[in-house]
Structures are given as C-alpha cells and as structure tokens.
Amino acid sequence: MKSVMLVDDEILVRDTIKECIPWEQEGFRFIGDAPDGEIALQLMEQTEPDILITDIMMPFMDGLELSGIVRKRMPRVKIVILSGHGEFEYARSALRLGVEEYCLKPISAASLLSLLHGVSRTIDEERLEQERARKQLLDETEKKNMTQDKLLGDLCCGFLTTSEAIHWSSEISLALIAPYYAVVISDARDDASEAAGASAGGGLPSQVGKMSPSLPHDAQDGLLAYKRSRTETVWIVKGESCEELEERLLPFRQLREQSGAAGSLAIGIGSVHDRLQGIHLSYLDAEEDMHWQRLSKQNRREMTLSAQIPLEPAALLDRSKFLDFLKLGTPAEAVAFVDSFVAAMDRQDWETSPLGYYLLNDLTIEVLQVSKQTFRISDQEALARFQSELREVRTTQDAADYLVRMAEQYWSWRAEGTDKYAELIVKVKRYIEENYDKEHMSLQSASDDVRLSPSHLSKVFSQETGQTFIEYLTRTRIQKAMDLLLTTPAKSYEVAFQVGYNDAHYFSNLFKRFTGMTTKQFRKNGGLSLHAKGEEYGAVFKHG
Secondary structure, three states, X not given: OEEEEEEOXXXXXXXXXXXXXXXXXHOEEEEEEEOOHXXXXXXXXXXXXXXXXXXXXXXXXXXXXXXXXXXXXXXXXXXXXXXXXXXXXXXXHHXXXXXXXXXXXXXXXXXXXXXXXXXXXXXXXXXXXXXXXXXXXHHOHHHXXXXXXXXXXXXXXXXXXXXXXXXXHHHOOOOOOOOEEEEEEEEOOOHHHHHHOOOOOOOOOHHHHHHXXXXXXXXXXXXXXXXXXXXXXXXXXXXXXXXXXXXXXXXXXXXXXXXXXXXXXXXXXOOOEOOOOHHHHHHHHHHHHHHHHHHHHHHHHHHHHHHOOOOOHHHOOOHHHHHHHHHHOOHHHHHHHHHHHOHHXXXXXXXXXXXXXXXXXXXXXXXXXXXXXXXXXXXXXXXXXXXXXXXXXXXXXXXXXXXXXXXXXXXXXXXXXHHHXXXXXXXXXXXXXXXXXXXXXXXXXXXXXXXXXXXXXHHHHHHHHOOOHHHHHHHHXXXXXXXXXXXXXXXXXXXXXXXXXXXXXXXXXXXHHHXXXXXXXXXXXXXXXXXXXXXXXXXXXXXX
C-alpha cells in the first residue's frame, strides 16, 4: 500500500481530493495534507510518503521549490505536479526537477486515480530493481571492502577533511561517526620475516582472532580495520564514552604485555580523541608508540643475550621510579637521587660486559618516548645524541653523570612549554596564504619550506591548530573562492583554477559540501554577506 501526501494552498481542493477517492480500497494510504511547502516538509520528515501531490503556486514555498528539496533529500519520493498553470515554462521546470507526472486542474477523480496507479507501478518496478541491485551488491563485498580500506587509510594519513570523511563513509554505508576514537597499529611479523623482508603471515594471534580484519568489519563492536601491509593492521577503535573506549583498547594492551621483549607481535596504541580529525593524530601517536616499543624490545633482546644468563629483576633499573622523579623532582635533588638510583650498578663490569650500557639505553628509550609524547621533541636527533654520550660511559660514576644530564635535558624541554612551535605554525600558515592558488601545494611542499619531515609537521600542525594541514588548506581555498565569487565576475571554473583546483567538478562539489550552496546560489544570494554568515561558515570550516 503506497502512502500519499497532498499539498495545496486551497482548502477546498484539498478536501475534495481527500474525500472523492476511496484511498485504502484502491491500495493507497492518505497520510496528510498541508497548505504550503514549508509545512509539508516538516510532515514529510515524519511520515515519509511514497507519493507527493503538490500544487505549484503557493505562499512561503511553492511547489517547484518543494519538489527541488524533496528530490534532493528524499529521492525515492514520487512527485506529481497538480496545477492550474499550463504554461510551457512550468512544465519544463517540473520535468527538469524529475517529477513523475505534470497535470492540469481541474482533474477528475478517475483521472487522478489512474495517474496514481501508474506511479504506483513505477514504484513497484523500481523496488524490484533495487532488490536486484542489493543482491548484486552482496556479490561485490570484496570490492566494497577495498573502498572501505582506502577511506580508512586516507583518514588515518590525514588526506581527508572531516566533511569528506563523513561524505564518503555515507556513500559506502560505513558507520564511522562516534563520540571517541583511538587508533591501534599491530605488526605480527616474526623474526624470520623481519630478516628476510617478506612473509606470508599477518593478522593477530588467536587470542584476538575475533578481531581479525579478514572477518567482516563489525561496527557494533566499535572496531574498523584495514591492512596496511601483509603483516600490519590498523584498527580504528570507537566508543560511546572514554570508559567504553578503554575497555575496547584493553585486549590490545594485554596482548602487548603478553608479547614481552621476546615476542614477535608489536602493538602501537594511539591517544584518545573526540573528533574525526583526531584519528590522524592518534594514528601518528600509534606509529610512534610502536617505534619506541620496537627499540625497547630490540635493546632488551640484546641485553638478555649479553648477560648470557637469565636476568634477575633486581638487575634491571626501575624505569618508573626514574620517570616519577623526572616529573616530581627538582634539579637540586638530582645528584643525590641518581647516586642512590645507580648504586645497584656498582657490580657491573663496564670493561668486559655491555650489560650496563643496555640497561642505560633501555632507560633512555623510555625517557625519550615520554618526552616525545609530552613535549614533541625531535626524537631521532635526541636518541642519537644520548647514545653517542653512552659510548663514553666507563664507570658507575659516568653512568650517574649521564643520568643527571638526561634529567636536566628533560626539565629543559619541559621549561620550553607548549609555545615551542608558535613561530613554525606562523611560517606554515604564511606559506599556505602565499601558495594556496598553486595546484602542487601540499603537506610535502610545506614541510620542505620549513625543513621538517611531513609526518612531524602534520602532527605538530594538528596539535597546535586543532585542524589537520589539509583541512586548513581547504578552508583557506574555499574562503578565497567565496571572496572571488562575491567580488569578481569570474566563472566557477575560473575561480576553481585561481584557488588551486584544476578539476572544476571536484571544486564545485567541495564548495557545496562546505557552504551548503552551489557557487551559483552563493553568488546569487550575495546579500548573505560573509560578515552576516561569518559565524556559520566559521563553524562549518572548523568541523570540516
């Protein structure tokens, strides 16, 4: 049974049509009527009719405006234009909007009923075709998953704005939106594959087989995954609350602990974020976390081999105790604390055994990992410098002096504060302002300009501005396009070229997603000035 909505500003017409047709007897259900398009839209959102019968000339919102909005927001609704105006322009406008039928008043009940039955048959045929398409779609699951993998990969790498991610996830029916996100990267390569550089392995151990990316992605479990390589899997973990997210991260944390120093499984866990763009930041954090974990595992394997016998727990330096001192201690207490801390190393034979060096290196890796996460230091440079100093250690006193210098460096990084990258961000923004109109403008070209690696610049920029680099660049380009549309007669494709887009079609779609209007509509409604709409546009740009 098809549902029907009627819209006409003449109450007599509405009452006549409602009463002259035996709706249910003819296989229809009359679900409501409205005097104009604006009220009709509200009712249609609630009732979702199959067929809309609407007049053209109505106050507030006419039938053609209503048809245009319905065609866009509710494409499955069939529209019948019923009007007393027979001019060709009205009919042509209606046909352009994709209405199903256009007929003139007055119309008899028999004629209207015949027309409705014809529309009903069209709906049945389309539903049958949709069912065929649905079955075909089930056969193309693998293809869809590849598309999903690309979307998740681009999102993690920061190649998508928030609005683009939402748009494409909707296109492939991927449940992406959640209050909280974190990224986990797992690498299940074994020692042999690591040495040979190739392996047919992959996936996670049997303990979390239920999470394997070879199985269908189950959004209800809050997990989305894609394969980054044969051995590496990236997981986007979602949660309705921080507590729920931590619960879903717990199996990964447990696996990491179980793997231990000798295990072949490496797991990097990123930070928790409450916005889609935070997925990119969490991904970068997870990569860093896995990098430091690998360094620590490698050092501990070598430390175990150098000891030639199983290490007793007392032989290992208490890393957590040293980190607690860095966070709570003072420079005046450093020498006394470190002397006590390294007292257990007096038994080390620095000349014949490298064990002491491995112990210090293990602690160094832990301190630098925390410093990287907290102060965003240049980790590779700092690690190389400290390991160079380690080669000069010959006695326990040298080790103590080394740890005092490390503590002083940690406090120096802390003193620099969070404004460390202020000048860098100003330079990057200036570079974008001066080069947004060039198609080759990218994260790579910006990182070359400020002499920083793309991944490090991407993370710093996101953390300092609250936006990814690509989001800020897109925001700048769209704002410039809005200015050009309001102040110059340039055509849409010319504006696209002037703000760095050679693909005019892509630019048009992007502009509409950001502003809610086509370039033509935006220029036509120039009275909605940037000043009047600034707050609204600012909100749109901020979120995507």
